[in-house]
Amino acid sequence: FLPVRxxxxxxLSKNTILAPYxxxxxxxxxxxxxxxxxxxQQRPPEIxxxxxxxxxxxxxxxxQIGGQIGLLLKAxxxxxxxxxxxxxxxxFINRNNAFSDEKERFHTLTxxxxxxx
Numbered sequence: 001f002l003p004v005r006x007x008x009x010x011x012l013s014k015n016t017i018l019a020p021y022x023x024x025x026x027x028x029x030x031x032x033x034x035x036x037x038x039x040x041q042q043r044p045p046e047i048x049x050x051x052x053x054x055x056x057x058x059x060x061x062x063x064q065i066g067g068q069i070g071l072l073l074k075a076x077x078x079x080x081x082x083x084x085x086x087x088x089x090x091x092f093i094n095r096n097n098a099f100s101d102e103k104e105r106f107h108t109l110t111x112x113x114x115x116x117x
Contacts, residue, residue: 019072029062084110
């Protein structure tokens with residue numbers, strides 16, 4: 001996950017800064033697995049590794065580019081809280097063929113608390 005962000009610091013008080021950001025990111029998926037469950041057939045979960053499939057190149061895309069927006073709250077030079085949202089521009093799974101029209105994108109919600117040294 002490689003983010004590039006533009007941030008603008010808005011001072012709220014002497015020790016508190018609100019920093020909204022927007023930007024782009026790029027990522028490359030090294031590993032991915034799907035866990036399927038068959039509740040109606042009462043079978044145990046099945047794990048599938050789609051990148052190891054011979055058909056993976058037809059509909060799975062490892063490289064993704066997306067956008068992100070969010071807010072950082074910086075307090076007392078050390079404490080940080082973050083709320084962010086990110087989404088992919090392209091589809092990760094695109095089975096747009098005669099048998100399926102399934103399309104999926106990643107969407108990420110980030111909520112974080114940190115301490116800067």
